[in-house]
Amino acid sequence: xxxxxxxxxxxxxxxxxxxxxxxxxxxxxxxxxxxxxxxxxxxxxxxxxxxxxxxxxxxxxxxxxxxxxxxxxxxxxxxxxxxxxxxxxxxxxxxxxxxxxxxxxxxxxxxxxxxxxxxxxxxxxxxxxxxxxxxxxxxxxxxxxxxxxxxxx
Amino acid sequence: xxxxxxxxxxxxxxxxxxxxxxxxxxxxxxxxxxxxxxxxxxxxxxxxxxxxxxxxxxxxxxxxxxxxxxxxxxxxxxxxxxxxxxxxxxxxxxxxxxxxxxxxxxxxxxxxxxxxxxxxxxxxxxxxxxxxxxxxxxxxxxxxxxxxxxxxxxxxxxxxxxxxxxxxxxxxx
Numbered sequence: 047x048x049x050x051x052x053x054x055x056x057x058x059x060x061x062x063x064x065x066x067x068x069x070x071x072x073x074x075x076x077x078x079x080x081x082x083x084x085x086x087x088x089x090x091x092x093x094x095x096x097x098x099x100x101x102x103x104x105x106x107x108x109x110x111x112x113x114x115x116x117x118x119x120x121x122x123x124x125x126x127x128x129x130x131x132x133x134x135x136x137x138x139x140x141x142x143x144x145x146x147x148x149x150x151x152x153x154x155x156x157x158x159x160x161x162x163x164x165x166x167x168x169x170x171x172x173x174x175x176x177x178x179x180x181x182x183x184x185x186x187x188x189x190x191x192x193x194x195x196x197x198x199x
Numbered sequence: 200x201x202x203x204x205x206x207x208x209x210x211x212x213x214x215x216x217x218x219x220x221x222x223x224x225x226x227x228x229x230x231x232x233x234x235x236x237x238x239x240x241x242x243x244x245x246x247x248x249x250x251x252x253x254x255x256x257x258x259x260x261x262x263x264x265x266x267x268x269x270x271x272x273x274x275x276x277x278x279x280x281x282x283x284x285x286x287x288x289x290x291x292x293x294x295x296x297x298x299x300x301x302x303x304x305x306x307x308x309x310x311x312x313x314x315x316x317x318x319x320x321x322x323x324x325x326x327x328x329x330x331x332x333x334x335x336x337x338x339x340x341x342x343x344x345x346x347x348x349x350x351x352x353x354x355x356x357x358x359x360x361x362x363x364x365x366x367x368x369x370x371x372x
Contacts, residue, residue, distance in 0.1 A: 083224065086232045087257035094251045095334055104236040104251050109225060113217035121213065130209030 048195075055187075055195045064191055065125075067184050072122030074181070075115045075135060082112035095154070096145050114138070129192060136185040143178045150175075230258050241266040241355045242331065248355070254337055255353075264326075264340035267352035269360050272325055276366070281323040284343075286335035287358070289372065296358065297327065298367035305339040315346065323350045330359035 054060045082089040090108035093099060099107060114134060121131035150171065225231030237252035256263030267275070275281040276297070283300035285292050292302040303311045303326075324343055328335035340353040354361075362368055 084228070085230065085257070086225065086228065087230055087253045087259055090232060090236075090251065090253040091257045091338075094254055101236050101238060101249065101251060104253075105232050105234055108232065108253075109221040109234065110214075110218050113221040113224070114214065117213050117217045117220070127209045127213060129206055130213050133206065133210055134213060 052195050055191045060191065060195075064188050068122050068125070068128065068188060071135070071181065071184055072119045072131075075119030076123070077119075079112045079115035079119060082108075083116065086112075096149055097152075097154070098145055098148065111138070129189070132185050132189050136182060136189070139178050139182040139185065143175055143182065146171075146174050146178065232259065241337075241353075248331055250334075250337070254334060255341065257341060258345075262344060264337075264344050264351040264353055267325055267354050269354070269356050269364060272327075272352075272354045272356075272361070273364070273366055275323065275325060281325045281352075282318075283354075284324060284326045284339060285358075286326050286328045286339040287333075291329070293370060293372050295362065295368055295370045297361050298369050300327075302372070303339060305335045305342065308339070308342050315343075318348075320347050321349050323352075324348055325352050325354050327354040327357040327361070330357035331355065333357065 048056070055064070086105075086108050089112060090104055093108055093111075094101075094104055115138070118131035118135050121127040122135075222234070225233070232253065238249045239252045239255055240247045241250055241255070242248050253259075255265075272281075272283075276283070283297050284303040285296045285300045286303060286305040287296075288304055288306075289302055292300075292304075296302070303314075305328075324340075326336040326339040326343070328339075336353040336355060336357060340351045343351045
């Protein structure tokens with residue numbers, strides 16, 4: 047027996063809602079990637095501020111992550127490889143949430159490098175965590191629709 | 200099972216594509232970085248800490264601020280030869296700072312532009328924050344360098360090292 051929420055998700059309106067969220071997420075990740083792609087050194091500096099990653103992995107992460115955001119963002123917008131993109135974006139969001147939480151717990155004070163590498167961007171904080179949780183839940187919702195509500199036979 | 204295999208294959212495809220594009224881009228971008236993280240040692244010899252070179256010089260333009268030791272920072276203070284910029288928050292600054300230092304929180308750098316624009320770009324500036332647990336002094340020094348100041352040092356030992364040495368301090372805004 048399906049709940050009314052599941053029925054809605056399976057309907058045409060649900061499909062449209064999911065498509066709109068998917069394009070929105072895609073555009074957001076494309077936007078978030080551009081400044082980091084153009085300023086890899088500044089992005090590496092942002093990552094190093096978290097003091098979580100072993101130094102040998104710093105440059106490699108700063109080189110690959112923004113492109114992963116861009117490619118996954120494009121995949122969501124054009125609706126190709128979208129499930130893989132959701133898994134990657136969901137995993138990245140989960141890591142961001144843990145990293146920001148860990149930085150807050152350790153009392154580190156720095157800008158998070160979430161959407162740009164601008165040092166005027168807001169610092170790590172509760173709002174950033176909630177923002178990322180919201181995005182993560184969007185990914186979960188869409189994956190839930192794909193896997194549970196409308197599984198392909 | 201087929202769907203799971205396809206998903207894993209797709210994930211790997213996106214990761215490999217991003218890796219290839221990312222590495223290629225570094226060769227094309229004027230400010231591209233290498234795959235290997237370069238390390239710079241900062242702090243006094245006895246308390247040197249390894250930090251990524253990009254922390255000090257994110258644009259890799261070869262004109263980065265450098266570290267200044269406690270001894271040299273104190274000499275500059277005694278000779279009234281440098282301006283000390285405290286990169287911490289106003290609250291931290293109020294609770295105690297290097298005597299005659301100016302509070303210039305790194306996260307509100309743009310707010311300080313009207314003040315900075317009136318300074319001579321060749322003026323010797325020393326930035327500091329709490330000490331080894333913070334990077335704000337390095338960030339502020341990098342911002343000042345980008346703004347055109349030519350003689351900028353960050354004092355990585357910071358407030359803690361200065362206070363522990365018993366050098367002049369004051370509190371209040």
